[in-house]
Amino acid sequence: MDWYRRVFPLVRCLPAEPAHTLGHWMLRAPVAWGGSRPRDPFVWRGLEFPNRVGIAAGFDKNAQVLAGIARMGVGFVEVGTIVTEPWSGNPAPRMRRLEGQRAIWNRLGFPSEGVETVAARLAAFRRDDRSGMLLASNVAPHPRTVKAGGPGFVAQARDELLRLGRTLHAASDLFVVNLSSPNTQGLRDLLYGPGFRDELVLPLRKLLRELDRETGHSRATPLLVKLPPEDASGTPWTEETLAPQVEPFCQAEACDGFVAVNTSIGLARAQVPGAGADLPGGLSGAPLRPLAESALRLLATLRCEGQLLIGVGGIDQPEDALRLHEAGADLVEVYSGMIYGGPGFPARCARALAGAA
Numbered sequence: 001m002d003w004y005r006r007v008f009p010l011v012r013c014l015p016a017e018p019a020h021t022l023g024h025w026m027l028r029a030p031v032a033w034g035g036s037r038p039r040d041p042f043v044w045r046g047l048e049f050p051n052r053v054g055i056a057a058g059f060d061k062n063a064q065v066l067a068g069i070a071r072m073g074v075g076f077v078e079v080g081t082i083v084t085e086p087w088s089g090n091p092a093p094r095m096r097r098l099e100g101q102r103a104i105w106n107r108l109g110f111p112s113e114g115v116e117t118v119a120a121r122l123a124a125f126r127r128d129d130r131s132g133m134l135l136a137s138n139v140a141p142h143p144r145t146v147k148a149g150g151p152g153f154v155a156q157a158r159d160e161l162l163r164l165g166r167t168l169h170a171a172s173d174l175f176v177v178n179l180s181s182p183n184t185q186g187l188r189d190l191l192y193g194p195g196f197r198d199e200l201v202l203p204l205r206k207l208l209r210e211l212d213r214e215t216g217h218s219r220a221t222p223l224l225v226k227l228p229p230e231d232a233s234g235t236p237w238t239e240e241t242l243a244p245q246v247e248p249f250c251q252a253e254a255c256d257g258f259v260a261v262n263t264s265i266g267l268a269r270a271q272v273p274g275a276g277a278d279l280p281g282g283l284s285g286a287p288l289r290p291l292a293e294s295a296l297r298l299l300a301t302l303r304c305e306g307q308l309l310i311g312v313g314g315i316d317q318p319e320d321a322l323r324l325h326e327a328g329a330d331l332v333e334v335y336s337g338m339i340y341g342g343p344g345f346p347a348r349c350a351r352a353l354a355g356a357a
């Protein structure tokens with residue numbers, strides 16, 4: 001979009017966070033950013049996605065610009081990460097554009113207005129929306145709980161996930177549990193640890209099923225797990241390292257699919273000078289695409305029948321959306337590519353996928 005190419009040099013005069021705020025402000029203007037919504041319906045277990053492209057978690061953490069996102073012409077959005085209580089996130093420096101690499105580095109650490117505020121905004125959007133855009137709630141335990149650790153903290157993390165599930169159920173089409181963010185010390189340890197499925201994911205999925213029954217939902221609310229692009233050491237997944245992570249979820253039908261991938265700690269360490277050893281943050285954008293693609297190829301064979309696969313990471317051109325789709329993603333999400341490509345970028349990706357169908 002030519003006008004965005006003209007505006008972007010101005011945007012890049014601003015540091016990344018104020019530029020993000022400006023982007024949100026722009027999205028409030030009543031403009032159909034992506035032209036008419038690309039029609040490429042994808043139906044999965046009764047959920048109808050208007051097309052196969054969504055906005056990844058982290059762009060609208062507090063459900064502030066859902067109407068603007070709907071005007072971008074996407075099929076769905078992952079809101080969040082949402083945590084129970086308001087939280088300011090990590091101290092600065094915590095976000096930077098790496099323009100030469102078409103990448104973004106961040107270690108925001110879940111700044112959030114808290115679940116009550118977000119749930120109210122989701123419900124208000126739902127009441128008025130005519131776009132058909134689906135809403136996914138991306139949830140995680142509170143950083144305060146994870147950082148404190150100690151005896152009983154896993155039980156507390158579980159109770160928080162249950163509170164998030166209860167509060168957000170009515171306004172969410174699906175849920176994503178996110179323990180793959182590298183920006184809260186100890187969070188990924190929960191993901192890689194042995195109790196992840198039984199102590200955190202299964203109880204949340206059971207609760208969602210109960211709520212579905214109580215509220216007479218015509219279909220089950222799905223729960224997906226968001227995965228990192230790498231193992232605990234920051235090394236990209238191989239079949240040997242990813243299979244033990246994924247297989248337990250097939251055995252007990254413990255989740256309904258996967259979102260792959262979150263930002264990369266390994267790439268941040270290698271490519272971001274001064275990122276810091278303790279909390280190096282995560283890299284997203286173009287350099288992440290090969291990792292996302294290979295994780296998806298592995299997941300496409302490791303997932304069990306019927307599980308949904310959402311591909312995210314490094315979609316920088318519409319052809320990249322096709323690449324992730326070919327690697328096995330049923331749906332794809334964008335974030336960094338939209339920062340560099342503008343608010344018309346997601347719809348361009350959706351058109352590319354629709355054309356390939």
Ligand SMILES: Cc1cc2nc3c(=O)[nH]c(=O)nc-3n(C[C@H](O)[C@H](O)[C@H](O)COP(=O)(O)O)c2cc1C
Pocket residue numbers: 056057058059061080081095104106108110138178181226261262263284285286288312313314315333334335336337
């Ligand atoms: C500034 C920023 C904040 C993010 N915040 C979250 C978050 O809160 N929760 C989450 O699951 N992923 C978060 N992500 C990760 C994205 O959802 C996505 O997985 C990642 O950026 C890779 O996609 P991309 O290369 O298209 O940006 C964030 C990414 C960025 C750049």
